[in-house]
Amino acid sequence: MHSMKNSTHQSSTQRRTLLLLDPYPPNHPYRMTASERRTIWFPKLSLPVIAAHTPPDWDVKLVDEAVQEINFDEPCDLVGLSVMTCYAPRAYEIAAEFRRRGKPVVLGGVHPTYCPDEALRHCDAVVCGEAEDLWPHVIADVEAGTLKPIYRMSDFPSLSNYQRPRIDLLSPDAYMTRLCTFTTRGCHFDCEFCSVSPFNGKTTRRRPVPEVIAEIQHAKEWLRSAIIDRMTRGSVWNALATSLRIWVGIEEGSIVAFVDDLHNSHRAYCRELWQALKSLNIKWGCQATLFLGDDRDMVKLAADSGCVSVFVGMESLLEESLDETNKGFNQVRKFEDQIKMFHDHGIMVNPGIVFGFDNDDESVFEATLNFLIRNHVELAYFNILTPLPGTALFERYTREGRIFDYDWAKYDGKHVVFKPKRMTPEQLQEGFYWANHEFYSLSSIWSRLRHTKGRFIPRLQMNYEFRKLVKRTCPHGRLSPIARILKDLHGKLPTVETSQLIPNALQAIKQNVHPSSQQELFLNIRARQHDMFTALLIELEGTLDQLNAKELLRRISQAAKQANMDIIVNFEHLRQATPGALQTLLDTNMVQRIRPYAKLRYRKLKEAFLSAWQEVVPPDQDLLEEGP
Ligand code: SF4
Known part of the structure; x- marks a missing residue:
């Protein structure tokens, strides 16, 4: 990759500009307000990663449409979009606008990887698979005027000597934190609905711990100087407000987010990493499996190194549903103890819940809510089961003729696009709405949070912003008798x-x-x-x-x-x-x-x-x- 950088540098004398875009429909019903984004929204790392793998003689601009507007007349030589399935229709609109202006457009990400023919109808080139090793070739071909229609990953990129994601290109003051990084890629599990193991591989690759630590140290110092700069330039009141936010733990950068899909895939690696994190004196959160909660030593080490939050893929409280989706390693009978283990160490638990498995009927909503409230989980993310292209679930539902809606914009975990087995699509949709409203009701927030150990204000604020979002965007659902x-x-x-x-x-x-x-x-x-x-x-x-x-x-x-x-x-x-x-x-x-x-x-x-x-x-x- 470095030799390629040198050759492109020699062949090109003028600086060029790459415009990287994360599409998000401007009138999207679930669009967050600024305060919601600053409290509960992380940036995606894919475009900062691509920016980091772009040759240095290119200028890079990054626009996340969830927080910024796109200027279609922005001078640029190449446009790149990272495309999730639910944003594919918007990505195609954006691509059309830029192509009308004569700009070449490249699409990458999960959706173009699994629907390359569809994507190619809307752009000049598609990058299939993880893009790190392919991207310098794309850039070289753009410079030479020989852009190919498809670039396919031949092997998963190594995560050693990894270029640090360009989080400095992310819009300031727009997210809960820009201190996002990752330690692993891929997942050795194979949940039927998930695109991680098909897209990132069934073995887990890991970044060397010293590189991760150096990156966080660097990012932390960068953000600290940005905040100090903002405080010294602004009014005294602003500086005082920022100081207060830092003290309470709600200022940007109060938490480092590990956005890997399975942070705790390897015990020895986590032990080394978490031990090393102690020296950084940070608070951090990650996505992990619930069974981490079986291991008291590891949970204690995580907490001692600054872990304050885990997102866990709980998915369901029905063993039959977990078996059905190939997630039998989640053991329902252990859930309560596992959650308690995290709570005992001051770590907040945020389960991801999926409704609509073949074994789910209408009883699933209230049973799930009761469990989550009884166990004082601080936040929960509810999703409707979605057969994303590239997953085994998509193949099965296609085989069974159960998908009735191919409008990709609805593949966002909030819409029903398939025929459930034990309820109607309407009942599933209503139950999803009902669960969101119930979970973020005032009585539920109070029941769940009054037991939380530490960081009460940030956790309360997150619930408050989620409640606002749900009330604004989600109709009141109703369960049948x-x-x-x-x-x-x-x-x-x-x-x-x-x-x-x-x-x-x-x-x-x-x-x-x-x-x-x-x-x-x-x-x-x-x-x-x-x-x-x-x-x-x-x-x-x-x-x-x-x-x-x-x-x-x-x-x-x-x-x-x-x-x-x-x-x-x-x-x-x-x-x-x-x-x-x-x-x-x-x-x-x-x-x-x-x-x-x-x-x-x-x-x-x-x-x-x-x-x-x-x-x-x-x-x-x-x-x-x-x-x-
Ligand atoms: S849902 Fe989580 S555990 Fe399952 S395959 Fe995806 S990343 Fe792995």
């Missing part, structure tokens, strides 16, 4: 009685299940509206003992009072049950209590447990009808 009924029915109950288990004859035939399998000692209750009848269908899996049977009937009784529709309980997929459980289910007194509200039917109960039927069921038992 069935949502809460489903939430109260669902559950995973531990099975205590494990003697005398009777195997389900239907399951034994199908799967040759060993009746005493240690993994099945729970009862999983899932409910949904029946596809054909006006009824609630309750599916049982796992092992049913007498205690669980009583709890099941209690939940059914509660649902019957609220739902005003028949209830069908399906035993087909239950693995085993105790005689006591079967007797409880058929207890006339208990079942009679449900009768005034709903007709209760048991589906496949008799077939499943025929062998025990005569022993547990009274001969004159005719209370229950077999459900359809």
Whole structure:
């Protein structure tokens, strides 16, 4: 790369100008105000990275349209845009404007990488993959007048001797912090909806720790002198206000943001990095996995080195949904302890939540909200599942014919573009709105933040700005009456009685299940509206003992009072049950209590447990009808 820099330098005598643009539609409904941006918005690093890899005989200007206006008459020799899928339509508009003015336009980023033919219809060249090694070739070809239509990455760039991202080109006073950097690229996990491992690779590359430390030190000093300069030039009141903001921890640069997608991918590396960070005396935040919270030593080290915030990809509180999206390493039963571990060390937890997995029904919204509020998470980012081009999810939904909207502007995690399995698109959209409003309601903010350890004012301010943003941009959502009924029915109950288990004859035939399998000692209750009848269908899996049977009937009784529709309980997929459980289910007194509200039917109960039927069921038992 350096030899190329020299040759282009020799062949070009005049300085040229590169205009780098981050597109953002000017009338975008989710556009943030200045105070929202300064509190909760980070810049993207892709263009500062490209600027750093541009030969020094080029001048570089950078415009982030989320915070600045584009001057289409800006003198320049080349225009480069980094394009995420949801901003592709705007990027194409911008490209058209510049091309009309005779400027060559190059598009790069995730969307052009996976839709190069589409992108090429709107520009002169497309860069596919990570651009660091390709960019000097693009520049050389522009200088020689031989720009090619496509530049494809042949190998992932090395992260050693990495050029420092040109954060100095970012607009001042526009973001929460410009002190952004990264330590790793790629991810060895492979979540179905995520484009990181397809785009950045399935192995994690890491930057040498001394380089990261030197970069942060340099950036910190640069920003400090910029702030001092601003304080000395402005009024005394401005200087005092800035001092106060620094003291409280809300001035720009109060926090260093590691924007890598998986900061804690390698324990030994993190140990070395976090140990070294101690000398910098900074506060920092990152994106990490929740299971970091299993490791007390590492969480303590992170906190000691200045970590005050982790964004965690929690995604869902349903194990089935996590398994479905290939994120089984998130273990729901550990979430509470993991969150507490961060909180005990003063680290705020910001989960990313995704709604709309195939296992999600309308109950998911309230169940998730209750959990987040109960566990005092300081912020949460809600998203609607989005099949981004390049992901395995996009391929699956395309195969299944479930994508109904290809307007890329809606691929922003805030719109439904596919047919969900267990709710309608409208219910998913409404639930997303509802969750945002509920989470950022005043009562929720108070419940969550009154327990926070440290940095109360910055955390309160972030919630306040999120609340403003939600109120301004999000319609009030509504959940249908069935949502809460489903939430109260669902559950995973531990099975205590494990003697005398009777195997389900239907399951034994199908799967040759060993009746005493240690993994099945729970009862999983899932409910949904029946596809054909006006009824609630309750599916049982796992092992049913007498205690669980009583709890099941209690939940059914509660649902019957609220739902005003028949209830069908399906035993087909239950693995085993105790005689006591079967007797409880058929207890006339208990079942009679449900009768005034709903007709209760048991589906496949008799077939499943025929062998025990005569022993547990009274001969004159005719209370229950077999459900359809
Ligand atoms: S969601 Fe996170 S853990 Fe999963 S593949 Fe993407 S970056 Fe990796």
